[in-house]
Amino acid sequence: MGAWPISVDMDCHQSVSFLGCSFGFLNADDDEYYLLQRNTPLEGLNSPFVQVSLNEAPLQYEGRYVYRTPPSKDEYILLKPGQRVAASVRINDIFSLHSDGLYDIKYNKPLQVLSKDEMGLGMKGSEVEVSESVSIYLENVHLFSSPVREPVGQEEGNIVHIESCTLAVYIGGTKKERSDTTAAHKKLCAGFDKVKAKVRNDKNYTTWFGAHTASRANKVKGVYQKCRDGISQNTVTYNIKPSNCKSNWYAYTYHNSRTVFLCNIYFRDPVACRTSGTSKEGTLVHEWTHAFGLTEDYAYGKTNVKNLAKSHPDRAVDNAETYEFYYCRSK
Numbered sequence: 001m002g003a004w005p006i007s008v009d010m011d012c013h014q015s016v017s018f019l020g021c022s023f024g025f026l027n028a029d030d031d032e033y034y035l036l037q038r039n040t041p042l043e044g045l046n047s048p049f050v051q052v053s054l055n056e057a058p059l060q061y062e063g064r065y066v067y068r069t070p071p072s073k074d075e076y077i078l079l080k081p082g083q084r085v086a087a088s089v090r091i092n093d094i095f096s097l098h099s100d101g102l103y104d105i106k107y108n109k110p111l112q113v114l115s116k117d118e119m120g121l122g123m124k125g126s127e128v129e130v131s132e133s134v135s136i137y138l139e140n141v142h143l144f145s146s147p148v149r150e151p152v153g154q155e156e157g158n159i160v161h162i163e164s165c166t167l168a169v170y171i172g173g174t175k176k177e178r179s180d181t182t183a184a185h186k187k188l189c190a191g192f193d194k195v196k197a198k199v200r201n202d203k204n205y206t207t208w209f210g211a212h213t214a215s216r217a218n219k220v221k222g223v224y225q226k227c228r229d230g231i232s233q234n235t236v237t238y239n240i241k242p243s244n245c246k247s248n249w250y251a252y253t254y255h256n257s258r259t260v261f262l263c264n265i266y267f268r269d270p271v272a273c274r275t276s277g278t279s280k281e282g283t284l285v286h287e288w289t290h291a292f293g294l295t296e297d298y299a300y301g302k303t304n305v306k307n308l309a310k311s312h313p314d315r316a317v318d319n320a321e322t323y324e325f326y327y328c329r330s331k
Helices: 114-120 173-188 188-197 203-209 214-233 264-267 280-291 303-311 319-327
Strands: 006-014 019-027 031-035 049-052 065-068 076-079 084-090 101-107 111-115 127-129 133-136 159-162 168-172 235-239 249-253 258-262
Touching: 006 101, 006 111, 006 133, 019 031, 019 076, 019 101, 019 133, 065 280, 076 159, 111 114, 114 214, 168 173, 168 214, 173 188, 173 280, 188 214, 188 280, 188 319, 203 214, 203 303, 203 319, 214 280, 214 319, 249 264, 249 280, 258 280, 264 280, 280 319, 303 319
Parallel strands: 168 235, 235 258
Antiparallel strands: 006 019, 019 084, 031 076, 031 111, 049 101, 065 249, 101 133, 111 127, 159 168, 249 258
């Protein structure tokens, strides 16, 4: 494989009510390659694949954070030599643009690329870093629409009081789906307290969060505390199997949200944490660190998360899956 078999081009333009950006993905090599559509605009607005700044100050991404299974073959698109695929999105659907000024839109995710042989062998392939960006001066942005999250209504009789923790509201779901989620949720308050108290410079910490420093350890404690405070001081909602769920999604949420959306495969897992796979309790930890702790998704899976700890400890303390793994191994 050449160093950069897939290239990215971007173009952004202002319309009356939105900022539109188009993204093109070109196979510039002589061989065929498969491109993972996940974490790109080719799959829609399901990840922070761009970073937006106003006058060099980064804006907060307001779209979904989706927890999902490892990629399957049907998430890849085959690009023949010279073939280009493209997608267009509205940036103001995932970022609030409130002020006129100079905006920078930078592509923010590496591309996952496989050769035909690697696809046939089920290999991971290579990550291609992208450095493409666009600068555009926007005027009259008060006319732009703002990001909109799906509405969450309350259904009569679905409020469950969990002693010493919080109120949980359920939207949809069967009696068993709600009771299993309640059982997982009940573990969280005491779990967050216990895990926070165990944050120290030991092997478990360095395995998942990397080299210990006081500031990074305090960040870890702070995220767990924010989750504890968030679910104990708010009435949180579990929306069960909403229409936006995909077949390979466990759950999703948003930064500063009090709702977690639970998808089909979440319900296949056992309630309590385990070290050999996912669990309902672990998934709820993952999601609440996004919602209340404002974590990101830099790495998934044990191997990738451990590698992140070794190479980028500052990112490890901001990675949702890391908090899930550490939590389930510290209780």
